[in-house]
Amino acid sequence: MNMRSTATKPRRGDDALERGLISRVAAGDREAFEQLFRRYHPQLFRFAYRLTSSYGLAEEVSNDVLLVVWQDAGGFRGDSRVSTWIFGIAYRCCIKGLRRRKFRWVPLRDVDIIDRHADSRVERDDWLDRAIGGLPAEQKLTVLLVYYVGLTCEETAEVTNVPAATVRTRMFHARKKLQAALEKSALPVRDKGTT
Amino acid sequence: MNKTASRMTHAVANERLPWYVNGTLDDEERVEVVAHLEVCAECREDLALCEDMARAVRSDGAVPIPPAASAEALLRHGDNRAALRRLPDWRIAAAVAVVSVTAAMALIAINRDGAPNQRFTATTEQTSLATVDYVFQLRFEGTADDAVRARTLEELGGIAQAIDPDRREYRLTLSLAPQALADLEARAAEIAARPEVAAAEIVALQMPVR
Secondary structure (H helix, E strand, C coil): CECCCCCCCCCHHHHHHHHHHHHHHHCCCHHHHHHHHHHHHHHHHHHHHHHHCCHHHHHHHHHHHHHHHHHHHHHCCCCCCHHHHHHHHHHHHHHHHHHHHCCCCCCHHHHHHHCCCCCCHHHHHHHHHHHHHCCCHHHHHHHHHHHHHCCCHHHHHHHHCCCHHHHHHHHHHHHHHHHHHHHHCCCCCCCCCCC | CCHHHHHHHHHHHHHHHHHHHCCCCCHHHHHHHHHHHHHCHHHHHHHHHHHHHHHHHHHCCCCECCCCCCHHHHHHHHHHHHHHHCCCHHHHHHHHHHHHHHHHHHHHHHHCCCCCCHHHHHHHHHCCCCCEEEEEEEEECCCCCHHHHHHHHHHHCCEEEEEEHHHCEEEEEEEECCCCHHHHHHHHHHHHCCCCEEEEEEEEEECCCC
16 A cells, blocks of 8 residues: 655746646636646645545545635635645645544554664654654644645745744644654664754 | 854754755745854754654655546536535435434444444445545454564555554554445454454444534
8 A cells, every 4th residue: 555656746936837727727727727636636635644644534635625726716816825825725624624534643652663673764764754643733734734845934824824933833842752752762863963 | 142142043043944954944044044053963963853854754655645536527526516515405404414324323333243234234335435444453463573563554554553552452444445344344354364463353434424
């Protein structure tokens, strides 16, 4: 079921192109929607899966988000990047889906049990990936928006509807939790000072 | 620079590290962070962890392959949902009630001890959901160490949660197309047949109540 992916995702420089696509989608252009769909569907699915740990819910959320894009493209005001707008919709859909499904979060301590003997960089990445999956929902979501989607602090604040200071605090606490879990694990410690 | 200003500089630079890593700081902020990193070992260590986190999140290593999907199919689905929204309120309420009741029936049935329940079988076969999250519970043999358990859980896929590490019990959630209880029991039997697994059973399902 698991597989590394080389799928590309929209880059920051693509915003002008995406704004053009959104304008065409607002006018009912299905071909433009197809292009946006191809750019965002895999990324939205992975984002939702990481957040919900549910294949079914991730599929439902990614479809719901793109349907909202199709129906509400005319409402895009253009005062944020297209990706910020789309992930703002994704955030709301995920929260709504989680409330409906009453999902549980895998606690960080369980992550230890899954892979205690990792010794390569890839295994360390997988361990970290699972550990991030075990963070509290708000911290995990913030980590995903910053590292996976690549949002600025202010954009993350806008998407999650909290002050920028709260975003910085959530990132700080997420990092400290992972640091503490890493120290307890048998994973190799990265050289200090490596950049 | 006095001591207070120095501490503030450290705090500000440290909290900006995630955005230094994702490349979204403006030029002025980036220069400040780089200058601070040259003199602060703690921030260099934190930066290494931020880089590891970013790489792990971007790797998609633990994420399953997204389902095959097309924009056209989605829009057709959207048209159907729009048609549903145009139904009179009482019909929508009735549909919601039916789905809620059948989901509850399924949960009750699957949690009962004893023989397969025909009512549950009918419910899952009739649902229009693409996937349902089924929860299996399994217990490993005493000889199965951490590495064996980790490998087995990886092979089985889904989401694993340790519910009693001392007794080597785990809960495994698999997203599957809706299926009959007999098929789910067969899958549990397959899991239980593995030499490292002492017992496995289907214990619950998670179904959205719309």
